[in-house]
Protein backbone atom coordinates (compact mmCIF):
# COMPACT_ATOMS: atom_id res chain seq x y z
CA UNK A 520 0.00 0.00 0.00
CA UNK A 521 1.48 3.27 -1.20
CA UNK A 522 0.53 6.52 0.60
CA UNK A 523 1.06 10.09 -0.56
CA UNK A 524 1.13 12.78 2.16
CA UNK A 525 0.89 16.50 1.42
CA UNK A 526 1.93 18.37 4.59
CA UNK A 527 1.03 22.00 5.21
CA UNK A 528 1.83 23.94 8.38
CA UNK A 529 -1.07 26.17 9.48
CA UNK A 530 -3.11 23.13 10.51
CA UNK A 531 -0.39 21.48 12.60
CA UNK A 532 -1.43 21.11 16.26
CA UNK A 533 -0.22 24.00 18.41
CA UNK A 534 0.21 26.40 15.47
CA UNK A 535 -1.89 29.56 16.01
CA UNK A 536 0.26 32.54 15.00
CA UNK A 537 1.88 33.67 11.76
CA UNK A 538 5.21 33.82 13.65
CA UNK A 539 4.91 30.03 13.99
CA UNK A 540 4.86 29.45 10.23
CA UNK A 541 7.11 32.15 8.77
CA UNK A 542 10.76 31.28 8.13
CA UNK A 543 12.98 33.80 9.86
CA UNK A 544 10.63 34.52 12.75
CA UNK A 545 11.68 33.68 16.28
CA UNK A 546 9.22 30.82 16.76
CA UNK A 547 9.55 29.18 13.34
CA UNK A 548 12.43 26.83 14.17
CA UNK A 549 10.41 25.45 17.05
CA UNK A 550 7.28 24.88 15.01
CA UNK A 551 8.99 23.27 12.01
CA UNK A 552 10.23 20.68 14.51
CA UNK A 553 6.64 20.17 15.72
CA UNK A 554 5.49 19.85 12.10
CA UNK A 555 8.15 17.17 11.51
CA UNK A 556 7.02 15.34 14.66
CA UNK A 557 3.37 15.39 13.58
CA UNK A 558 4.13 14.17 10.04
CA UNK A 559 6.24 11.39 11.60
CA UNK A 560 3.27 10.41 13.78
CA UNK A 561 1.12 10.03 10.64
CA UNK A 562 3.84 7.96 8.94
CA UNK A 563 4.21 5.74 12.01
CA UNK A 564 0.44 5.15 12.15
CA UNK A 565 0.29 4.37 8.43
CA UNK A 566 3.13 1.85 8.76
CA UNK A 567 1.30 0.19 11.66
CA UNK A 568 -1.72 -0.18 9.35
CA UNK A 569 0.27 -1.87 6.58
CA UNK A 570 1.61 0.97 4.41
CA UNK A 571 4.68 -0.21 2.50
CA UNK A 572 5.74 3.01 0.81
CA UNK A 573 5.13 6.59 1.96
CA UNK A 574 6.04 9.78 0.10
CA UNK A 575 5.72 13.10 1.94
CA UNK A 576 5.55 16.35 -0.01
CA UNK A 577 6.45 19.41 2.07
CA UNK A 578 3.68 21.83 1.02
CA UNK A 579 4.10 24.97 3.09
CA UNK A 580 5.51 28.24 1.80
CA UNK A 581 9.08 27.53 0.54
CA UNK A 582 8.34 23.82 1.06
CA UNK A 583 11.55 23.09 2.94
CA UNK A 584 10.15 23.14 6.48
CA UNK A 585 10.36 19.47 7.49
CA UNK A 586 13.69 18.63 9.12
CA UNK A 587 15.28 15.77 7.18
CA UNK A 588 17.53 14.92 10.13
CA UNK A 589 14.45 14.19 12.25
CA UNK A 590 12.28 12.75 9.49
CA UNK A 591 10.97 9.18 9.77
CA UNK A 592 13.53 6.79 8.24
CA UNK A 593 10.87 4.62 6.54
CA UNK A 594 9.40 7.40 4.36
CA UNK A 595 10.82 9.70 1.71
CA UNK A 596 10.51 13.45 1.46
CA UNK A 597 10.00 15.88 -1.42
CA UNK A 598 11.49 19.18 -0.25
CA UNK A 599 11.93 22.63 -1.81
CA UNK A 600 10.22 24.90 -4.33
CA UNK A 601 9.09 25.91 -6.83
CA UNK A 602 7.82 22.61 -8.18
CA UNK A 603 5.31 22.35 -11.04
CA UNK A 604 2.57 20.58 -9.10
CA UNK A 605 3.33 22.50 -5.90
CA UNK A 606 1.45 21.01 -2.94
CA UNK A 607 0.83 17.84 -5.00
CA UNK A 608 4.26 17.32 -6.56
CA UNK A 609 4.93 13.61 -6.92
CA UNK A 610 1.30 12.43 -7.08
CA UNK A 611 0.54 9.84 -9.74
CA UNK A 612 -1.70 6.80 -10.35
CA UNK A 613 0.59 4.41 -8.42
CA UNK A 614 -0.67 5.62 -5.00
CA UNK A 615 -3.50 3.96 -3.07
CA UNK A 616 -4.40 6.94 -0.87
CA UNK A 617 -3.66 10.59 -0.21
CA UNK A 618 -3.44 12.14 3.27
CA UNK A 619 -3.57 15.89 3.89
CA UNK A 620 -1.73 16.82 7.10
CA UNK A 621 -1.72 20.25 8.73
CA UNK A 622 -4.29 21.68 6.31
CA UNK A 623 -6.40 24.84 6.85
CA UNK A 624 -9.74 26.31 5.76
CA UNK A 625 -10.40 28.42 2.66
CA UNK A 626 -10.38 32.24 2.98
CA UNK A 627 -13.33 33.89 4.69
CA UNK A 628 -14.24 30.94 6.90
CA UNK A 629 -14.63 32.08 10.52
CA UNK A 630 -13.02 30.19 13.41
CA UNK A 631 -10.22 28.93 11.20
CA UNK A 632 -6.48 29.23 11.82
CA UNK A 633 -4.87 31.32 9.05
CA UNK A 634 -7.55 30.65 6.43
CA UNK A 635 -6.32 31.23 2.84
CA UNK A 636 -5.97 29.43 -0.47
CA UNK A 637 -2.41 29.00 -1.74
CA UNK A 638 -1.41 32.67 -1.45
CA UNK A 639 -2.71 35.85 0.14
CA UNK A 640 -3.76 37.08 -3.34
CA UNK A 641 -6.73 34.69 -3.68
CA UNK A 642 -10.10 35.83 -2.32
CA UNK A 643 -11.74 32.64 -3.52
CA UNK A 644 -11.19 29.80 -5.98
CA UNK A 645 -14.07 27.83 -7.51
CA UNK A 646 -14.18 24.66 -9.58
CA UNK A 647 -17.36 24.26 -11.62
CA UNK A 648 -18.99 26.93 -9.44
CA UNK A 649 -18.08 25.36 -6.09
CA UNK A 650 -15.82 27.07 -3.54
CA UNK A 651 -12.58 25.19 -2.94
CA UNK A 652 -10.05 25.12 -0.16
CA UNK A 653 -6.60 23.71 -0.82
CA UNK A 654 -7.99 20.31 0.16
CA UNK A 655 -10.64 20.52 -2.58
CA UNK A 656 -8.21 21.77 -5.23
CA UNK A 657 -5.46 19.29 -4.37
CA UNK A 658 -7.86 16.41 -3.77
CA UNK A 659 -9.21 16.81 -7.31
CA UNK A 660 -5.69 16.49 -8.67
CA UNK A 661 -5.37 13.24 -6.73
CA UNK A 662 -8.77 12.32 -8.26
CA UNK A 663 -7.44 13.04 -11.74
CA UNK A 664 -4.88 10.27 -11.08
CA UNK A 665 -7.60 8.01 -9.62
CA UNK A 666 -6.42 8.33 -6.01
CA UNK A 667 -8.87 9.06 -3.14
CA UNK A 668 -8.17 11.46 -0.25
CA UNK A 669 -8.56 9.27 2.82
CA UNK A 670 -7.46 11.56 5.67
CA UNK A 671 -7.38 15.28 6.50
CA UNK A 672 -5.89 16.79 9.66
CA UNK A 673 -6.20 20.40 10.83
CA UNK A 674 -8.61 22.56 12.83
CA UNK A 675 -12.35 21.86 12.82
CA UNK A 676 -12.99 24.08 9.78
CA UNK A 677 -10.10 22.70 7.74
CA UNK A 678 -11.75 19.32 8.25
CA UNK A 679 -15.19 20.73 7.44
CA UNK A 680 -13.98 22.30 4.17
CA UNK A 681 -12.36 19.03 3.10
CA UNK A 682 -15.49 17.02 3.94
CA UNK A 683 -17.69 19.50 2.01
CA UNK A 684 -15.44 19.42 -1.04
CA UNK A 685 -14.27 15.80 -1.24
CA UNK A 686 -15.70 12.28 -1.17
CA UNK A 687 -15.86 11.51 2.53
CA UNK A 688 -12.29 11.65 3.88
CA UNK A 689 -11.72 10.85 7.56
CA UNK A 690 -11.11 14.10 9.48
CA UNK A 691 -8.83 14.47 12.50
CA UNK A 692 -9.37 17.72 14.41
CA UNK A 693 -5.99 18.42 16.03
CA UNK A 694 -7.03 21.80 17.49
CA UNK A 695 -10.24 23.82 17.87
CA UNK A 696 -9.90 27.25 16.28
CA UNK A 697 -11.49 30.16 18.13
CA UNK A 698 -10.36 32.95 15.78
CA UNK A 699 -7.85 33.22 12.92
CA UNK A 700 -5.05 33.40 15.50
CA UNK A 701 -6.29 31.47 18.54
CA UNK A 702 -7.33 27.92 19.26
CA UNK A 703 -7.85 25.39 21.97
CA UNK A 704 -4.79 23.16 21.61
CA UNK A 705 -4.02 19.72 23.02
CA UNK A 706 -0.81 18.13 24.32
CA UNK A 707 0.95 16.12 21.62
CA UNK A 708 0.25 12.76 23.28
CA UNK A 709 -3.46 13.44 22.77
CA UNK A 710 -2.90 14.54 19.18
CA UNK A 711 -0.80 11.47 18.40
CA UNK A 712 -3.60 9.21 19.65
CA UNK A 713 -6.22 11.06 17.56
CA UNK A 714 -3.94 10.71 14.52
CA UNK A 715 -3.43 7.00 15.13
CA UNK A 716 -7.20 6.43 15.33
CA UNK A 717 -7.85 8.59 12.25
CA UNK A 718 -5.24 6.83 10.11
CA UNK A 719 -6.58 3.42 11.14
CA UNK A 720 -10.13 4.45 10.22
CA UNK A 721 -8.97 5.96 6.92
CA UNK A 722 -7.11 2.83 5.85
CA UNK A 723 -9.99 0.58 6.92
CA UNK A 724 -12.47 2.51 4.77
CA UNK A 725 -10.10 2.74 1.79
CA UNK A 726 -11.75 -0.14 -0.15
CA UNK A 727 -15.04 1.83 -0.18
CA UNK A 728 -13.54 5.27 -0.76
CA UNK A 729 -13.94 6.88 -4.18
CA UNK A 730 -11.57 9.45 -5.67
CA UNK A 731 -13.08 12.92 -6.23
CA UNK A 732 -13.12 13.10 -10.02
CA UNK A 733 -14.02 16.23 -11.99
CA UNK A 734 -15.01 15.22 -15.53
CA UNK A 735 -13.90 17.64 -18.28
CA UNK A 736 -14.45 20.34 -19.31
CA UNK A 737 -13.64 21.99 -15.98
CA UNK A 738 -14.36 25.62 -15.20
CA UNK A 739 -11.84 27.39 -12.96
CA UNK A 740 -12.85 30.71 -11.41
CA UNK A 741 -10.42 32.79 -9.35
CA UNK A 742 -11.23 36.03 -7.58
CA UNK A 743 -8.28 38.09 -6.35
CA UNK A 744 -8.10 40.69 -3.63
CA UNK A 745 -6.96 43.35 -6.14
CA UNK A 746 -7.99 44.04 -9.74
CA UNK A 747 -4.32 44.24 -10.88
CA UNK A 748 -4.01 40.53 -10.04
CA UNK A 749 -6.94 39.68 -12.33
CA UNK A 750 -5.40 41.88 -15.03
CA UNK A 751 -2.12 39.96 -14.76
CA UNK A 752 -3.91 36.58 -14.81
CA UNK A 753 -5.54 37.65 -18.10
CA UNK A 754 -2.09 37.32 -19.72
CA UNK A 755 -2.78 33.57 -19.83
CA UNK A 756 -4.24 32.72 -23.27
CA UNK A 757 -7.85 31.57 -22.88
CA UNK A 758 -8.36 33.32 -19.56
CA UNK A 759 -11.52 35.50 -19.52
CA UNK A 760 -12.64 38.34 -17.31
CA UNK A 761 -15.73 37.85 -15.15
CA UNK A 762 -15.53 41.08 -13.20
CA UNK A 763 -12.85 43.53 -12.07
CA UNK A 764 -11.12 41.10 -9.78
CA UNK A 765 -12.37 37.73 -11.10
CA UNK A 766 -11.18 35.56 -14.00
CA UNK A 767 -12.49 32.31 -15.49
CA UNK A 768 -10.92 29.59 -17.59
CA UNK A 769 -12.48 26.52 -19.17
CA UNK A 770 -9.99 23.66 -19.15
CA UNK A 771 -10.19 20.38 -21.06
CA UNK A 772 -9.56 18.44 -17.84
CA UNK A 773 -8.73 18.99 -14.17
CA UNK A 774 -4.95 18.75 -14.63
CA UNK A 775 -5.10 21.66 -17.06
CA UNK A 776 -7.35 23.66 -14.68
CA UNK A 777 -4.88 23.11 -11.84
CA UNK A 778 -1.91 24.13 -13.97
CA UNK A 779 -3.69 27.31 -15.08
CA UNK A 780 -4.52 28.10 -11.43
CA UNK A 781 -0.83 27.68 -10.54
CA UNK A 782 0.23 29.88 -13.46
CA UNK A 783 -2.28 32.61 -12.51
CA UNK A 784 -0.77 32.73 -9.02
CA UNK A 785 2.83 32.54 -10.27
CA UNK A 786 2.27 35.55 -12.53
CA UNK A 787 1.09 37.43 -9.45
CA UNK A 788 3.98 36.61 -7.14
CA UNK A 789 5.41 39.98 -6.26
CA UNK A 790 2.30 41.89 -7.41
CA UNK A 791 0.88 44.01 -4.60
Ligand SMILES: [Zn+2]
Nearest residue numbers: 527623637653
Ligand atom coordinates in the same frame (compact mmCIF):
# COMPACT_ATOMS: atom_id res chain seq x y z
ZN1 LIG B 1 -1.83 26.11 2.84
